[in-house]
Amino acid sequence: MTFSITRRRLLIGSAAGLGAISLTGCDDVAQNAKVQAVLEMAETLTMKSQRLLVPRDRLAREFSEADISPIFRSNGTSQPDGEDYARMMETGFAEWRLKIDGLVEHPVELSLADLKRLPSRTQITRHDCVEGWSAIGKWTGVPLGLILQSAGMRPGARYAVFYCADQLEQTIDGSGTYYESVDLIDAFHPQTILAYQLNGKDLDVAHGAPLRLRVERHLGYKHAKYLMRIEIKDSFASLWGGKGGFWEDRGYEWYAGI
Template sequence: MTRSFLTRRRFLIGSTLGASALTLSGCDILEQNTAVASVIRSAENLTMKAQRLLQGRDALGREFTETDISPSFRVNGTSAPDSEDYVELAEGKFANWRLKIDGLVDRPQELSLIDLKRLPARTQITRHDCVEGWSAIGKWTGVPLGPVLSSVGLRPNARFAVFHCADKLEKTLDGSGRYYESIDLIDAFHPQTILAYQMNGKDLTVGHGAPLRLRVERQLGYKQAKYIMRIEIVDSFAGLWGGHGGFWEDRGYEWYAGI
């Protein structure tokens, strides 16, 4: 994908984001038309398959050097979840935080931040591309997601990893306003897909997703879920709010946001 194509794509998606931010109660009129939405989703699926065919499943996203790290890295999305539970965890420096992993697994687990930091880590310097039109390069350290999922015993019908987060972008009774994201197991086991707990050599700040955020380096910024509380392994998105696999996807965005 060329840089100019990516720029145009960001503009188009970013324009949608601006509209959605103003009217978070629903999707675009076209997205409300089932037939049109079906065509859009089919085209997205073809795009995903084409990109993976051209790039290869394990092709790495570009990595940079220490000298390339951006002097400032904007906070994307929520700057601080305001729920009582999260505030209490943050005040305790996340000592009582636990990452719950469940769903279609044989051995559900709850891992502390200390547990995760004891696992083999990966550090990568990559560029974050936001749909709002800005980019920044940061150094991320965390545990590769693939081995974590392998340790819980994925069942044969497992297809997607869903990341349930602590932040809410809408105050809704049914929970649909809580941020969540998902990737398939191909991306989950990609070598650059990590559960990051450090940025630029320091523990994540609240603004950047403390205590844990996803880095899936071959996709756009809204896929990089922050404030992760739970990873649920599922075989479909049918039981997840809008049914499209993510907060913004339920509001018309592409599920596969490859770059």
């Protein structure tokens, strides 16, 4: 019997394996320096290979209305803790603002109404979770590249870092705050959007209200929910674990392209 091993299956298996190791109390592979170095080398090779072989603007597969899943599970947090988020929920996110700063020429703050007035994109795509499930949904939002182009990239800009409202661990240094990042190649991809609707309705809390990232050529943990701020940076050196994301700081791959 012949088996086809795709990158998606390999990543799901790797991430699930890391989680299982942690839960069973065995030696955590993610904390083993030698193993981690090998994983990072493989990740770099995979990213460079995909970037070389796959055109930058190549689209992830899009589906029809008939393909939309009857149930779309929520990945990660289902509702952020904290009084600030609770207050925003009570007002229908009227007071919520998305801050865009860092290595940009024109830092801005945008309300949900501001975002909805901008040109939008709707796409029906498949969400692939590292836990092994998939679902197809129709997402509507603003192309991230459009907003970044308007803000203007300054010299040295390499990454877009997404800070979220959910705090998964209570830590003094803020390292428990959920965050993610992509490089500017993925940030400017035509299917990378800041989504405010799922299946024709405004996002509910479980799916990331009021705004979440959709970066369709990556696994689900890259699709950050509850967005509060986007910072353009030249490196991850000043960010907590220095790996570019909450789960990446805990052993997941930063490049989760599929």
